[in-house]
Amino acid sequence: MKHMKNISCLLLCWVIVGVPGLGARTRTTSMDWLQRDSVIVNQFSEVPAWSISSSISRVKGSKLEKTFTQNVLNTLYGEIPGLTVMTGSGEPGSDSPTLNARGFNTLSTTDRSVLVIVDGFESTLDHLSAHEIESITLLKDASAAAIYGMRAANGVLLVTTKRGAIMPLQVNFTAQAGINTAFNRPEFLNSYDYARLYNEARVNDDLLPFYNNEALEAYRTGSDKYLYPDVNWYDEVLKKTSVQQNYDLNFRGGNETVRYFALLNVSNNNGFFKGTDPARETSSNSTLTRYNIRANIDVNITKRLSAHLNLAASLEDQKGPAGGSWNVYNKLANITPNAFPVYNPNGTYGGSATFSNPVGDLLETGMDTYNARTILSNLNIRYAFDNKLQGLELAVGFSFNNYFIGNSNKSRKYPYYAVAFDGTNYVYNQYSEKTSMSIDDSGASQWRNMSYVASIGYHRTFSDRHLVGVDVQFFNDENYKQANADLKDNQFPYRYIGLRGRAAYAYDQRYMAEFSWSYQGANLYAPGKQFGFFPAGSLGWIVSNExxxxxxxxxxxxxxxxxxxxxxxxxxxxxKRFAYTQDYKYSGGYYLGPSNASVSGMMEDNVADVNRTWEHEKRLNVGFELTLWDRFDVSVDYFHHKRTHILVPPTGAIPGVLGMTFAQLNLGRATNRGFEASLGYRDAVGEDFEYYARANVWFARNRLDYQAEEFRLYDNLIRTGHCIDQPFGLEAIGLFRDQEDIDNSPEQTFSDVRPGDIKYRDVNGDGKIDNQDVTAIGKTSNPELTGSLTLGLRWKGLDFEAMFYGVTGRTVYLSGNTYWAFMNQYSAPASALDRWTEATKDTATYPRLSSQANPNNTQYSSFWQKDGSFLKLKYLEVGYTLPIHWGKVIPDGGIRLFLNGTNLFSVHKLRKYTNADPEGLTGFPQMRTFSAGLKLTF
Amino acid sequence: MKHSFLLKIIVPLLVVYIITPSCGGHAFLDKPPGTDMTEDSVFNTVRDFEKFLAGTYMYGLHSYYPYHNTNNSINPNPTMCMTAPITDEAEMSHDWHTSQIWNAGAVVKNNIINDEDKRFNLRWVAIRRCNIIIERMPGTDFTTTEKNGFMGEAYFIRALNNFEMLKRYGGMPIVDKRLTETDNWYIPRASLRDFVDYIVGDCNRSAELLEGITYTANDRGRITNAAALALKAKVLLYAASPLFNTSEPYLPTDHPELVCYGDYDKNRWKLAADAAKQALDAAAAQGFSILDTDNPETDYRDVWNTFDNQEIILAEKFLNKTGNWSAPWTLIIPKGFDMSTWGNAVCVPHNFIRKYEKMDGTPQTWNEPGVRGHDLMEKYAELDPRFRQTVSYNGSKWNGTFTAYYYQGASTPAADVNITGALMHKLIPYELAASGGQYQMHSNGILFRVAELYLDYAEAMNEFEGPTTAVYDAIHVIRDRAGMPDFPQGLSQDRMRDRIKNERDIELCFEDHRMWDIRRWMDAEKDGVMQGPFYKVTIWKVSGDGLEQKCDYEISQYETRTFHRKMYLHPIQESEVNKGYLTQNPGW
Known part of the structure; x- marks a missing residue:
């Protein structure tokens, strides 16, 4: 073991920065790190970290607790180099982000998700609690992922849950509660500005002003809140804060015979909807309450036979406004501030023919309720043949994971009234009417995975320097999906079957070689085309041991x-569920006879693609890990992924005379390249003070090499050669200054153009601006470069850690009712104040206003496309561990108190245009959370 | 050995697992038997096959109504319009109609599918379906009569779809079998001669197979022997026409064989005349006849207004009753009668109205453009009765409900659709109303009717042997039903040709004939046809109401249309040409 002290392997840097909590308060030598964390769990067994020559990234579960959020996926920002997390909504229960491993390299936008393996079996991560996770590992290169064969190319996340250990019972109890505020939200004009600008827009359109001076004055002074209201609907519907809490109790311990980890976790998070029924009978704030329970038990039945049982369940109760919070936020973005008062003089809800009352909609129209359950269970039985052949082990495993979600939507209508004044009295005009509550509980979806594995492994070290590991596993997976309504024939499960394995050899802790492979088949493909072989090899050299x-x-x-x-x-x-079958389907009927009796029609479905196969990806990965002065760690990976057989619609190349429609064919090719780099530094001053810093940065950029693209008239229209999802639009070159400018420019064919309208570049040079001038503009919404910086220190019992997270190489698009003034006679954003006028023509950032549809200005163009880069302080936590030992009975016990802030601030480039956050331009905003917590260990 | 029993459990378990993929793995991955329809099941029973056939009709047959079939992915769109406004029959009310692109001579090769030929790709689907039927039918255990009937229908639909391409593009690829993976899909265009022969061959086979096959009333709408012969007559008439039957293509080209015969052969007119005669005889024998009840003020109208009347040999029937808010009606009913949802209208220019003769068979005289006339209503009253049934003109009733006024300042219909002083009423059922009564109507989408055969016959006979009695007799049938006197005796062949062309336009207007007729006659470039000045009538009401009004009128030019000779045939969609197997038409 002479080399061991040198191996402060970078794979463990996550560990290094992830431990300022209770788990590890002292650092003596690097030996400690190794002894505690020198194993990596793969599909088959545990192997020493140093012996790995493939590329993986890993985060410890304790690190995930630093981000206070209910959804464990939202704790992964910046933590796993290569894994880019893209935020969705911030709404409790609907806040799962999308995960991309090393960017993406396929065309379909709906089929890029990573494969999630929990404790060896396909599963889900969304419904777990951060407290039950030991580690999450991203398998990045072919060597690490090849055993997952035809399911690996979009990335594989291996999740390991916590297990018991040979130790006295340890009880951990954590309570954390805090206050959420909305991270950012778009701003709209008040009534006075709205009316003023609307008049201006009307005049721009050669129409008479709509509001007279009396009305404008009333809006300006706010003299009449009923007839000239000025309502900030966001403030009326949304409150400033909500509450989030999490309670976790777990037990860990065991002896030679039985080891256990058991967990109970309850969490609750709430949205920002104001004044909803506390009893949740007639209306509801957005809320999710989740109960997690887990029991992981390892039993040594005999000296050589052991059983390993993992049982976990999650129950989720989610509620929210009728029609979903998206609907509420959409209405808030639409409604004008002067539409009507929230409540009329007689106490009824205000309203109009155009808009219902957002407050009434929230409080009176019912609620959506979801109930979900997840059950994850698996049992592994292992037998070690130590008596026959040292190092030989057989194992069988079985897993049953399922998920069900059912919903029950209560809805009803309510009356609202437009108020007017007839000279003496207020008069009311009723819209809609009160109905009793009706319930629709027909919606539900579910999935179910069932898997068997049987494996044989041989792991042995000869002469202290020859490390040999060989594993072969047979597996059989069956997945039922009934969530995806797009896929016909979902009653047929997706089935995968095959063999996988690895053979590794390491010599003298200097040279490593590994061959990993899988031979697997899927019922997605035609008989004879179902099986594929996926080999990968890796080599490693620990130079420092020379x-x-x-x-x-x-x-x-x-x-x-x-x-x-x-x-x-x-x-x-x-x-189509089975692309290889030539089906006929009902479509296209006809009518016959004197009264046109209907005859149903039938047609040939898409051409059977008997050669349909999986997308192939050849992966090259090179990297190094180094440590300087025992303190400074560097790890760099470069990758080059070449994917072929990507499914693309082939219509651009197939002749029309064939008379058939094609499903997508395996014709596309793309290349994805990038790197991941990590830097870590850690030092200590004496016993009491230590500090550390860790930076991760990763980059991925793909290129679409071939997609059977249709013929394009001009080069600027060609999509191939750009990255996948590259936005195409017109190139805006400012706003027209005056009529002379318009006269001297190529004709813009979308609508009549006036000074102040957006001017586009004649990209193809044909003298007019039309859809043939569309060209590649900006980037995709998916960042190319992601980085994070974690800083931490500990002084005696005090600990501090903060993480900055940032992305760049992405653009966002400001469009629709939130960003376009008066679109469909809706509201106007605050940015409309910076509109083009004769006076502001040099500084305007928004086109001239228009009260009518203005197709010229709403073309997809670079004008509305903005740099979506941002830097966020993702979390900051300060903790203090009381210097108390709980007597002699529980020597490792302790109390830690901590304060946590999550999503504290953001720096980005959109401030000039909107107050919204580049990660959440519309809809339910991201949450900023301040919380306090207590952790007891005894 | 304490562990031996464990070995006995685990090892066999492992063995089972490891053996499973080798022997049982394929069963595990097999697609379980389901309820899928396959081609074999389609051709297993007549009942299932007829569904496939119904779908083939839907893809394969289409009429003069604007495209509006959501099932085969042509979604209703207000920019779609009939072919009539591309010609001198009509003018669409708004700039966004695709006909305006033609009127401006601005048709482009990269957008022809949107500009006119929306069914370009669907036609290949229809042909493929026919090929599947022709391939599979002999192998079924249907009765001989059933097999013959189905095959006959398939040959007809294949011929019809190829004819639709012939009239647009000239010779196109002959795809006479289902293309499979091993075939060459990149089939080049056939010569015009071969393409015509191929289509006629299909018509002959269809007619032969359908000979003697009769349908019950409930099968009205199915293809008959007479329909096959009517199509054949039309194909041969087009083939004999000056555009194709010539030694000189309409524009110089390296591939003249794709767009013309390369020689003139008078006998082609004979073939056309014989085919028309054969079709007329078959139609009569199979119960199709001119709808003539001696009521000239309504008989002509009933041809399209009465559902499935005796004159219709074949109509497209893929829509059930639809209301005024749905296609096809919403695309053609005028704004302003409280009916149209898209706010447009099919306007009738004076270029068309002046073609109507007076009821005595002599031409109507109209004031020169710019010269105000004072007797508009009197002029209208003198015209061919078909005028009153075809055109919604000033003072006339729309469906007996609204009176349509086109004078200056009138508001029904809306002023912004009153472009030319008259609108199209033909094709829109008289009972179709905005609400109440008959607000949902069948569409009588005629493909072939008996009157056309008489006109085909008269034209071909006049070309082949001049204005003989046979020509006069054929025209008589049309004129008699319309309440118009016969052509005067002693017309020269040229004069007769002009009269027949005029009669064909009057009789078949708006029925998707004119565009193809003026191209095959090579008349499109003439002034006022697809080129040159287009005229409207401006009307001032002097006094009175309804048809009793006194009105002033003035004819004036409202637009100049442009026609390029390359427009005698469509360009082939450029994205398809760029796949490398089709030769583009001359001039494009």
């Missing part, structure tokens, strides 16, 4: 590794 570096005090660790191999992606896009 004699010539043995005593080097600067370069204390250096490992160089590289891998190459094949993985696949069994894409399930398209509307």
């Amino acid at each position: 004699d010539f570096l043995q005593d080097n005090d600067v370069l204390t660790y250096l490992k160089i590794r590289g891998s190459y191999g094949l993985v696949g992606h069994a894409s399930i896009v398209g509307n």
